[in-house]
Amino acid sequence: MKTGPGQQTIIVIGNGMVGYKFCEKLVKKTKSFNLIVFGEEPRRAYDRVHLSEYFNGKTADDLSLSAENWYEENSITLYLSDPVQEINLAEKKVHSRNGISLNYDYLVLATGSGAFVPNIPGIEKEGVFVYRTIEDLEMMKAHAAKSKNGAVMGGGLLGLEAAKALLDLGIQETHVVEFAPRLMPRQIDSAGSNLLQTKLKELGLNVHLNKNTSEIAGGHKIESLKFNDETELKIDMLVISAGIRPRDELAKLAGLQTGTRGGIMVNEKMQTSNEFVYAIGECALYDNMIYGLVAPGYEMAEVALNQILAGEKAFYGFDMSTKLKLIGVDVASFGDNFITEPDCRTIVFEDTHKGVYKRINISNDGKYLLGGILIGDADAYNMLLQTVNNKLVLPPNPEDLILGARGGEASEGAGVMSLPDTALICSCEAVLKSAICDAVNLEGVTSVDGIKKCTKAGTGCGGCVPLIKDLVVGTMKENGVYIKNVICEHFDYSRQELLDLIKLHKIKTYDHALDLLGRGDGCEVCKPAVASILSGAWNDLIIKQDTIQDSNDRFLANIQKGGTYSVVPRIAGGEISPDALIVIGQVAKKYNLYTKITGGQRIDLFGAHLNDLPDIWEELMDAGMESGHAYGKSLRTVKSCVGSTWCRFGVHDSVSFAIQIENRYKGIRSPHKLKSGVSGCVRECAEAQAKDFGIIATEKGWNLYVCGNGGSKPQHAQLLASDIDSETCIKYLDRFLMFYIKTADPLTRTATWLNKMDGGMSYLKNVIINDSLGIAQQLEEEIQHLMSTYHCEWSEVVNDPQLRKKFTHFVNAPEEKDPTVAFEPLRDQVRAKEW
Amino acid sequence: METEVSTIINWFLACATNDVPENGGACVKYRDEQIAIFNFSRRKEWYATQNLCPHKQQMVLSRGMIGSTGDAMEPKVACPFHKKTFSLITGECLNAEECAIKTYPVKVQDGRVYIGVE
Ligand code: SRM
Ligand SMILES: Cc1cc2nc3c(=O)[nH]c(=O)nc-3n(C[C@H](O)[C@H](O)[C@H](O)COP(=O)(O)OP(=O)(O)OC[C@H]3O[C@@H](n4cnc5c(N)ncnc54)[C@H](O)[C@@H]3O)c2cc1C
Ligand code: SF4
Ligand code: FES
Numbered sequence: 001m002k003t004g005p006g007q008q009t010i011i012v013i014g015n016g017m018v019g020y021k022f023c024e025k026l027v028k029k030t031k032s033f034n035l036i037v038f039g040e041e042p043r044r045a046y047d048r049v050h051l052s053e054y055f056n057g058k059t060a061d062d063l064s065l066s067a068e069n070w071y072e073e074n075s076i077t078l079y080l081s082d083p084v085q086e087i088n089l090a091e092k093k094v095h096s097r098n099g100i101s102l103n104y105d106y107l108v109l110a111t112g113s114g115a116f117v118p119n120i121p122g123i124e125k126e127g128v129f130v131y132r133t134i135e136d137l138e139m140m141k142a143h144a145a146k147s148k149n150g151a152v153m154g155g156g157l158l159g160l161e162a163a164k165a166l167l168d169l170g171i172q173e174t175h176v177v178e179f180a181p182r183l184m185p186r187q188i189d190s191a192g193s194n195l196l197q198t199k200l201k202e203l204g205l206n207v208h209l210n211k212n213t214s215e216i217a218g219g220h221k222i223e224s225l226k227f228n229d230e231t232e233l234k235i236d237m238l239v240i241s242a243g244i245r246p247r248d249e250l251a252k253l254a255g256l257q258t259g260t261r262g263g264i265m266v267n268e269k270m271q272t273s274n275e276f277v278y279a280i281g282e283c284a285l286y287d288n289m290i291y292g293l294v295a296p297g298y299e300m301a302e303v304a305l306n307q308i309l310a311g312e313k314a315f316y317g318f319d320m321s322t323k324l325k326l327i328g329v330d331v332a333s334f335g336d337n338f339i340t341e342p343d344c345r346t347i348v349f350e351d352t353h354k355g356v357y358k359r360i361n362i363s364n365d366g367k368y369l370l371g372g373i374l375i376g377d378a379d380a381y382n383m384l385l386q387t388v389n390n391k392l393v394l395p396p397n398p399e400d401l402i403l404g405a406r407g408g409e410a411s412e413g414a415g416v417m418s419l420p421d422t423a424l425i426c427s428c429e430a431v432l433k434s435a436i437c438d439a440v441n442l443e444g445v446t447s448v449d450g451i452k453k454c455t456k457a458g459t460g461c462g463g464c465v466p467l468i469k470d471l472v473v474g475t476m477k478e479n480g481v482y483i484k485n486v487i488c489e490h491f492d493y494s495r496q497e498l499l500d501l502i503k504l505h506k507i508k509t510y511d512h513a514l515d516l517l518g519r520g521d522g523c524e525v526c527k528p529a530v531a532s533i534l535s536g537a538w539n540d541l542i543i544k545q546d547t548i549q550d551s552n553d554r555f556l557a558n559i560q561k562g563g564t565y566s567v568v569p570r571i572a573g574g575e576i577s578p579d580a581l582i583v584i585g586q587v588a589k590k591y592n593l594y595t596k597i598t599g600g601q602r603i604d605l606f607g608a609h610l611n612d613l614p615d616i617w618e619e620l621m622d623a624g625m626e627s628g629h630a631y632g633k634s635l636r637t638v639k640s641c642v643g644s645t646w647c648r649f650g651v652h653d654s655v656s657f658a659i660q661i662e663n664r665y666k667g668i669r670s671p672h673k674l675k676s677g678v679s680g681c682v683r684e685c686a687e688a689q690a691k692d693f694g695i696i697a698t699e700k701g702w703n704l705y706v707c708g709n710g711g712s713k714p715q716h717a718q719l720l721a722s723d724i725d726s727e728t729c730i731k732y733l734d735r736f737l738m739f740y741i742k743t744a745d746p747l748t749r750t751a752t753w754l755n756k757m758d759g760g761m762s763y764l765k766n767v768i769i770n771d772s773l774g775i776a777q778q779l780e781e782e783i784q785h786l787m788s789t790y791h792c793e794w795s796e797v798v799n800d801p802q803l804r805k806k807f808t809h810f811v812n813a814p815e816e817k818d819p820t821v822a823f824e825p826l827r828d829q830v831r832a833k834e835w
Numbered sequence: 836m837e838t839e840v841s842t843i844i845n846w847f848l849a850c851a852t853n854d855v856p857e858n859g860g861a862c863v864k865y866r867d868e869q870i871a872i873f874n875f876s877r878r879k880e881w882y883a884t885q886n887l888c889p890h891k892q893q894m895v896l897s898r899g900m901i902g903s904t905g906d907a908m909e910p911k912v913a914c915p916f917h918k919k920t921f922s923l924i925t926g927e928c929l930n931a932e933e934c935a936i937k938t939y940p941v942k943v944q945d946g947r948v949y950i951g952v953e
Contacts, residue, residue, distance in 0.1 A: 511858075521903035521908060522902045522903075523903070524920070526902075527900055546856060547860075547901075561893075810864040811849075811855065811863060816864065818894055
């Protein structure tokens with residue numbers, strides 16, 4: 001360490017998140033200080049907020065906030081595993097445990113906080129943990145390996161996160177014990193807590209409220225928790241998460257003023273009672289409050305730094321809005337979440353069936369949003385938070401903010417752009433809207449990744465990433481940049497434009513399309529996209545142009561691990577005769593196939609050699625079966641429940657209707673796969689509302705739902721029409737499906753398509769039901785064409801020796817199957833060998 | 836690709852030109868090896884590479900889709916499994932994630948396709 005003449009020294013005590021942020025901000029502004037950091041923990045500052053990800057495979061290195069040589073590169077002296085033990089305010093000097101004594105000009109205390117551990121008898125027993133550092137997690141992991149029942153003491157934000165960690169660690173029975181009468185008492189109200197509790201139960205968490213622990217019982221090791229109400233909970237592992245305790249012991253010893261309930265007192269400049277000593281982060285007590293989140297800590301770091309550099313920035317409290325991450329249930333609270341009538345007007349929306357609870361508090365004049373709570377669905381969190389923080393004037397029906405179809409209301413995009421320039425978008429990194437827009441306007445950034453690099457926004461907790469995305473797109477649109485959704489480098493058109501052009505020019509082949517409308521030789525993106533368009537327009541046999549199809553479509557089967565294929569015959573509506581079952585069994589045996597009932601109510605035969613596919617299909621077809629198109633972007637299954645033919649509740653014959661629908665739309669190619677379901681009554685055993693289109697029987701007819709999705713981002717379908725008869729239902733479906741086929745981007749499921757649609761569900765309803773575009777008849781005719789040109793692709797292949805030839809592994813040894821295919825035994829069947 | 840490579844000692848007769856689909860690939864057995872052969876008919880070019888995709892060791896590159904990328908129109912093949920793409924000329928992985936694949940010279944004479952093997 002070289003100290004230049006006249007160079008001032010800043011010593012930072014604590015190398016946690018906020019201490020690190022202070023250093024990062026300082027060296028970015030100036031290198032004129034001699035910067036020294038003492039850390040008690042053995043490693044460089046890491047991302048405590050994402051600590052739990054340590055259990056999901058992240059390593060300590062992944063969590064680290066800086067590269068290994070960062071401190072050195074920035075001429076910062078870092079002492080790790082060496083806590084400061086004494087501060088001498090008079091001499092402006094610190095002494096560390098390893099015996100280092102150094103003088104400072106400014107001292108910054110960033111000692112954070114520790115877990116608050118209540119004084120309960122037995123607290124010292126083996127198997128009791130706190131949840132704060134990587135070391136804590138390592139110890140928990142080791143102990144969890146031999147534990148069956150675990151509990152978390154404390155049902156707050158961190159407690160629930162710790163509980164999730166116990167589940168992830170494989171603890172069979174996990175409990176949350178809370179002293180208060182509700183969960184997350186700082187964030188949510190009791191109605192919200194009730195709902196959250198039910199949701200957590202579904203995740204396997206048992207919640208016990210109003211529980212006052214009197215003793216941690218057991219011998220050397222923990223065996224149970226005993227409560228004041230004389231009850232007992234048997235556990236072999238306990239995580240204490242009863243709150244945090246600011247680490248003020250060092251400050252207290254030095255004679256700095258601290259709060260009665262802990263915390264180093266600071267003013268709005270982050271100065272402690274000694275003007276050369278600052279305190280920031282979770283150890284600092286400002287206006288009688290400890291801020292237990294990173295964003296306010298980062299703001300404090302900025303203020304302290306600014307003050308040391310003789311600036312005028314001050315701290316005036318910070319928004320404590322939070323969104324719970326990881327647990328599998330959305331929970332968020334923002335602004336003034338607890339204010340009640342008569343100080344405000346409160347609107348509550350609750351759907352116990354779906355597990356959604358939303359509350360918003362509105363100023364009495366109805367103009368402003370004050371705060372609220374979201375449970376079960378917190379998609380609106382970012383926008384609501386912005387509405388509060390920027391005092392945006394509310395729409396005339398504020399309930400729209402939490403009610404109604406949150407399908408693809410165009411308001412989202414527009415909403416972001418209406419935020420003031422000073423709106424704080426990323427609170428972790430304190431990035432304003434103007435900075436993001438500037439990055440787009442001045443630096444030409446066009447992606448979220450670009451924004452992250454350029455402004456650091458979105459690199460903290462990541463909660464603002466959706467907002468950033470909308471802002472980037474919104475700004476580009478404002479600049480008149482037409483954000484064109486081009487397919488790839490070979491075609492400057494969106495899928496919809498290309499479809500129109502292909503029809504206009506009556507283009508029938510990929511090569512013709514490329515010559516006329518594209519450039520280059522094409523690629524794996526535009527080939528299948530054009531293939532799908534060609535099918536949607538002409539419905540020719542897809543295997544005629546086999547080399548432009550995705551692998552599954554090229555060989556009319558899904559490729560498997562190891563290079564074999566799967567075979568899925570159509571089982572419309574899930575109905576299958578005993579004879580067909582027997583044939584499936586015989587074929588599977590003959591060709592050594594693994595059989596499984598799929599999640600779509602049919603049977604999948606796995607592990608077929610490419611060479612065997614035509615023979616397998618030939619045998620299935622002889623028994624009257626046909627392709628199930630499990631490989632295509634086309635209709636998969638129409639799931640059905642047994643309905644009125646057998647079920648005592650069924651109001652209509654859902655099986656017959658499902659079969660009718662499945663046969664009607666089978667084989668039609670679409671931008672992505674299509675799934676459907678028909679339920680015989682509201683009990684919804686066919687899960688119709690999870691499908692691209694779903695039908696539910698009512699006393700008066702059918703309810704038709706559209707644009708649902710399972711998959712990684714599930715979304716319920718929305719009601720398109722209610723109590724309609726079968727004919728009307730089919731008419732709407734014809735229009736709906738053709739409209740989707742014509743206008744969706746490649747590989748976009750109906751749910752995403754709707755989410756992106758300007759005007760959302762109300763627009764879609766208008767097009768389909770009220771024919772607002774005047775295209776209903778055309779849509780019906782077009783889909784009629786597709787239906788009337790249906791062919792079972794496999795029967796064409798089976799009956800055409802030329803096409804059959806395509807199903808060989810070696811062109812120069814057509815009889816020989818791929819010798820590298822290998823199976824392993826599994827229960828009574830086979831499976832693909834591991835890769 | 837009809838390149839003259841002096842080290843090639845052995846031109847192995849792989850198949851007839853019409854055995855390989857236009858703008859697509861097929862797999863050829865050579866001793867115990869599997870070689871993917873591509874008929875890039877749009878460019879009137881032929882390419883050959885190992886059939887094994889280095890990503891998950893799958894014998895499938897011949898079933899991949901071909902195309903080209905960039906201003907230089909680098910010919911490439913995309914593995915059907917996870918769409919890693921490889922240059923048909925150098926064998927280099929264009930997503931820069933996997934190791935390169937082996938490529939072989941190809942020549943076509945009288946409707947027959949030959950692959951150059953060492
Ligand atoms: C076989 C099956 C799993 C099972 O053993 O049950 C299955 C297997 C595959 N699914 Fe699935 N899905 C199966 C039911 C489902 C379901 C449940 C359902 O349909 O009720 C879903 C959620 C519902 C939904 O789609 O909305 C489902 C959501 C997906 C997704 C995610 C789609 C999304 O929108 O996020 C993919 C990936 C994709 O399509 O891009 C996928 C993709 C796949 C692929 C095709 C992956 C692939 O490309 O290799 C799997 C290979 C099938 C094969 O080798 O034969 N599979 N998949 C099920 C076949 C049903 C059938 O009879 O056709
Ligand atoms: C599991 C978990 C999840 C969380 N999730 C969120 C979240 O989702 N959102 C959010 O905003 N916040 C979250 N937090 C809180 C967030 O991590 C803290 O607000 C933040 O880490 C505070 O930073 P800090 O630097 O003040 O304290 P810390 O990060 O605790 O750092 C203080 C450091 O100082 C060291 N130290 C103490 N005394 C001395 C001494 N005498 N000498 C030298 N070093 C010393 C400590 O060992 C520690 O390394 C979470 C916390 C945990 C534990
Ligand atoms: S969930 Fe994943 S692993 Fe299971 S079948 Fe679907 S795609 Fe394959
Ligand atoms: S196996 Fe080829 S990309 Fe994964």
